[in-house]
Amino acid sequence: MKKILAFSLAALLAVPSFGQKVSKPVPRPKLVVGIVIDQMRYDYLYRYWSKLGNDGFKRLLGQGFSFESCHYNYVPTYTGPGHASIYTGATPSANGIIGNNWWERETGRGTYVTEDRTVQPVGGSVLAGQQSPRHLLTTTIGDELRLATNFQSKVIGLSMKDRGSILPAGNGANAAYWYDGENGAFISSTFYMKQLPEWVTKFNAQGRPAQYLSKPWETLLPLAQYTESSADDVPWESVFKGETTPTFPHDLPRLSAAPVASVKSLEKAAGEVSPQPAPQNLDLIRSTPFGNSLTADFAIETLRAEQLGQRAGITDMLAVSFSCTDYVGHQFGANAVETEDTYLRLDRDLARLLADLDKTVGKGQALVFLTADHGAAHAVGFLQEHRLPGGGVGIAQMRDSVQRVLTRRHGLGAWVLDFENLQVYLNRPLLAQKGLDLAKTQEEVAGILRTLPGVALARTASDLQNAHWSAGAGMFEENGFYAPRSGDVLAVLLPGWLEAYSFPVIKGTTHGASWQYDTHVPLLFWGWHVKHGESTAPVHVVDIAATLARFLHIQEPSGCSGVPLAEVLKY
Known part of the structure; x- marks a missing residue:
């Protein structure tokens, strides 16, 4: 009986020791x-x-x-x-x-x-x-x-x-x-x-x-x-x-x-x-x-x-x-x-x-x-000074170009509600009122954008929702696309081209593209x-x-x- 009690006591005494090891703090920086x-x-x-x-x-x-x-x-x-x-x-x-x-x-x-x-x-x-x-x-x-x-x-x-x-x-x-x-x-x-x-x-x-x-x-x-x-x-x-x-x-x-x-x-x-x-x-x-x-x-x-x-x-x-x-x-x-x-x-x-x-x-x-x-991209003037490819596009001019073409083809109306992040936001209620198909109109606008100077490609929201890209421009656009907030058509500019909000005057520089001068950043860990x-x-x-x-x-x-x-x- 004494041996059994001794064993039980030893077992009980061992529990706190084991618990201390388990409760050791997780190693983390301060x-x-x-x-x-x-x-x-x-x-x-x-x-x-x-x-x-x-x-x-x-x-x-x-x-x-x-x-x-x-x-x-x-x-x-x-x-x-x-x-x-x-x-x-x-x-x-x-x-x-x-x-x-x-x-x-x-x-x-x-x-x-x-x-x-x-x-x-x-x-x-x-x-x-x-x-x-x-x-x-x-x-x-x-x-x-x-x-x-x-x-x-x-x-x-x-x-x-x-x-x-x-x-x-x-x-x-x-x-x-x-x-x-x-x-x-x-x-x-x-x-x-x-x-x-x-x-x-x-x-x-x-x-x-x-x-x-x-x-x-x-x-x-x-x-x-x-x-x-x-x-x-x-x-x-x-x-x-x-x-x-x-x-x-x-x-x-x-x-x-x-x-x-x-x-x-x-x-x-x-x-x-x-x-x-x-x-x-x-x-x-x-x-x-x-x-x-x-x-x-x-x-x-x-x-x-x-x-x-x-x-x-x-x-x-x-x-x-x-x-x-x-x-x-x-x-x-x-x-x-x-x-x-x-x-x-x-x-x-x-x-x-x-x-x-x-x-x-x-x-x-x-x-x-x-x-x-x-x-960041290099300044357009800097590139041109050294005979390197690049240029600028006017955001208001791109929006107005889309608006004018849609007006000529489909009649008067505020067809473009906004042009932000190189994305066209179409007036969807107006499209419905005119009996126009959204996906077809998106592709129509993409075609208009592709004719503008500096535009490398344009892709529709319908395409981004119905396809998948594992690399290239499609991958960048897909990863940046959230349907409730993104536009109907997304444009991509040529390398070295940038959005110039004061177009045709182009001063300084900007960013926003999927080209490496905008995507490549430092990453350092220390300590x-x-x-x-x-x-x-x-x-x-x-x-x-x-x-x-x-x-x-x-x-x-x-x-x-x-x-x-x-x-x-x-x-």
């Missing part, structure tokens, strides 16, 4: 930091190599893992879809973010990717603040982290652009902050909070945008050293309002002195009236490298104030998007001195952010990835359990979220179609 650089071509990593410092891009490349052939696998390659794709691991066909703007058939008006009139601004103007992720149809990797930790993890997004912070953060985020040029402040909406945290209010009160705009934009290095760029004064660059030439130095104090309409107020928001501009044009900072510096300042303050990655046993996530590279690129092009100078200064801002991660979270305790939401290395294997941006899920041992986002990148997971 913090995940996503860095998205807006409009960063892959080749920028190496074009500016000799001018970069050792603690920014070079540190990520020298200590981290680089996927040298990372591409987007859909069109259009715009900011909204890019940020959504990175963090959902899904293409627009699943996450629903088909562009920065699209036509809403149910409301009969255009909408903006993060527009939400059911919420109110927190800390900013109505136009800037009525934003949320309501259009996003799938979870993000941040949402899944919150779910996996029973909502103990903090997930925060921040950017100068609303769509650059809101879409990465996802529907379940603790907060998303973006910049309002009307008052020079980082703001949010009632989707996330009723009022700004005290630390955000204090940060905004420091007046940093005005401080950054108080000095001229001089080149970081002597101008003669910018040998990777075109001459400073070329005809294909746009000027700041108030300047006569697109040349250094840019007199930011003078240019920001007079109040002008903000960049945000120029974006599509049908039916809205822009608020009165601030006494100083604080929105100007978007089009300078100092907006990136302001973003880095705010990111570092967010780490400190929210104690991200500094709470025992909890993994947090910070999504940071540097937007000013996009504004500068659009205005000056991919080969401008302004673009190079912006990246050299961003390199220093990245170094500051990485150093702060070492200090606040601990060396090797944060898992960082860096990528871009899209690339927690990441070994140094590189791979030339073809990978896709949708693989990022799947890879993070494996690092974190959590479920992939609900619409994720990417696959974990095994090479960086070998630790």
Whole structure:
């Protein structure tokens, strides 16, 4: 009997020991930091190599893992879809973010990717603040982290652009902050909070945008050293309002002195009236490298104030998007001195952010990835100057061409409701009224588009819904197509051709195509359990979220179609 009791006691005593082994915490980094650089071509990593410092891009490349052939696998390659794709691991066909703007058939008006009139601004103007992720149809990797930790993890997004912070953060985020040029402040909406945290209010009160705009934009290095760029004064660059030439130095104090309409107020928001501009044009900072510096300042303050990655046993996530590279690129092009100078200064801002991660979270305790939401084409003038193929098309002219032909063939009527993302939105009620077949009219419009200069091909929505492509232009369009929001006919431009909204004047550059200059972006992993290395294997941006899920041992986002990148997971 004593032996039986002794055995039973030993068995009972063994249970806690076994339980301790089972309850050992899942190995995870203290913090995940996503860095998205807006409009960063892959080749920028190496074009500016000799001018970069050792603690920014070079540190990520020298200590981290680089996927040298990372591409987007859909069109259009715009900011909204890019940020959504990175963090959902899904293409627009699943996450629903088909562009920065699209036509809403149910409301009969255009909408903006993060527009939400059911919420109110927190800390900013109505136009800037009525934003949320309501259009996003799938979870993000941040949402899944919150779910996996029973909502103990903090997930925060921040950017100068609303769509650059809101879409990465996802529907379940603790907060998303973006910049309002009307008052020079980082703001949010009632989707996330009723009022700004005290630390955000204090940060905004420091007046940093005005401080950054108080000095001229001089080149970081002597101008003669910018040998990777075109001459400073070329005809294909746009000027700041108030300047006569697109040349250094840019007199930011003078240019920001007079109040002008903000960049945000120029974006599509049908039916809205822009608020009165601030006494100083604080929105100007978007089009300078100092907006990136302001973003880095705010990111570092967010780490400190929210104690991200500094709470025992909890993994947090910070999504940071540097937007000013996009504004500068659009205005000056991919080969401008302004673009190079912006990246050299961003390199220093990245170094500051990485150093702060070492200090606040601990060396090797944060898992960082860096990528871009899209690339960029070369400026048309630059291509023509060097006898390279390329050109521009006028969006209004393309729309009008379709409208005129349909009017001539079928009579008067508003046949085209909208032309957005190189997609024609037909007036379907009018077609029904006239007794016209939708699929046949779509093919008719595709035929019209194919006759226009710069158009490589045009495909109908009916074709995309009834066929499947595993490669080529069809695959890109299929992955970017979501029937309730996409147009009736989708056009593809020739390589080197771009949408010129001020046609026939073509200044600066843009993006959105399925050609490699728009799809090829950097992808770097650095920090927690990441070994140094590189791979030339073809990978896709949708693989990022799947890879993070494996690092974190959590479920992939609900619409994720990417696959974990095994090479960086070998630790």
